[in-house]
Amino acid sequence: MKKILEGVATAALAALLIPAQVLAEPTNAFQGHELYDTYCFICHGEDGKGKGPLASKMPSKPANLTTSKRSSKELFDIVKGTDKHNINGVMPEWGRLLSDPQIDSLVAYLRFLGNTSEVLPGDPHRGRKIYSRYCSACHGIHGRGDGVMVGVLPMKPADHTQTGAVATMSNTKLLGIIAEGKGVYMPGWAETLTEEEMAAVASYIRLMSH
Numbered sequence: 001m002k003k004i005l006e007g008v009a010t011a012a013l014a015a016l017l018i019p020a021q022v023l024a025e026p027t028n029a030f031q032g033h034e035l036y037d038t039y040c041f042i043c044h045g046e047d048g049k050g051k052g053p054l055a056s057k058m059p060s061k062p063a064n065l066t067t068s069k070r071s072s073k074e075l076f077d078i079v080k081g082t083d084k085h086n087i088n089g090v091m092p093e094w095g096r097l098l099s100d101p102q103i104d105s106l107v108a109y110l111r112f113l114g115n116t117s118e119v120l121p122g123d124p125h126r127g128r129k130i131y132s133r134y135c136s137a138c139h140g141i142h143g144r145g146d147g148v149m150v151g152v153l154p155m156k157p158a159d160h161t162q163t164g165a166v167a168t169m170s171n172t173k174l175l176g177i178i179a180e181g182k183g184v185y186m187p188g189w190a191e192t193l194t195e196e197e198m199a200a201v202a203s204y205i206r207l208m209s210h
């Protein structure tokens, strides 16, 4: 038992010593969400349904992005501005401003908008900080289920980067797992985090899964 505890302490210490470059995040819907709220909501709306503040002033209607059946490649080309067939010139060419990885993350966010009927229950930016502080030792800093604790405890933390269980889970179910825990090693957080903090971290997890 003592050995296991020493292992946990070493693992926790190792988590604090991860060098900065390892913390650089992969492109996913979290970055896409940030870019979307800066550049796209004005026409396509906060919820992606095409009713942003500028929509009614546009000569053609901004698309409802929650029902698009396009492939990731098509979405990428449309957003970048290299696809000239599917848009009529009212949609800006984002390739002039944004890098390819930024457009990839926007496409991941569009996938998120198309895959879920659940709104984000909280602030994902706040959620990211909570995640790295409380969850990454097991789930990994990038949510891949490969945190340092995996080496010392016989458990498999969920991989939050997979478009699996969480993507289709209701907010109620997701928040329930975070509050009460799951299985043997997933702790409940209701005593440690406020409801707002749990909603924030749930939002971050939702975006990480795309």
Ligand code: HEC
Residues within 6 Å of the ligand: 035, 036, 039, 040, 041, 042, 043, 044, 054, 058, 060, 061, 062, 063, 065, 068, 069, 070, 075, 078, 079, 086, 087, 088, 089, 090, 091, 092, 094, 106, 110
């Ligand atoms: C100035 C208004 C405006 C802004 C800002 C805007 N769009 Fe659009 N978008 C449109 C319009 C209008 C269309 C409909 C096609 C057309 O008429 O060109 C469209 C179409 C699209 C489509 C095609 C959907 C489909 O399946 O046909 C995608 C994808 C899209 N926009 C993504 C984005 C993203 C991502 C951003 C932010 C980086 C963005 N748009 C910002 C106006 C806008």
Ligand code: HEC
Residues within 6 Å of the ligand: 130, 131, 134, 135, 136, 137, 138, 139, 149, 155, 156, 157, 158, 165, 166, 174, 177, 178, 182, 183, 184, 185, 186, 187, 189, 201, 202, 205
């Ligand atoms: C001590 C290790 C540990 C920590 C710390 C931890 N988890 Fe977990 N988590 C697990 C394990 C193990 C599972 C898998 C449980 C199972 O399926 O039996 C899990 C599963 C989950 C699931 C369920 C995913 C699914 O697909 O069913 C969610 C959601 C989750 N964790 C969120 C969090 C959040 C949010 C935090 C931080 C506030 C956190 N976890 C911290 C170990 C941990």
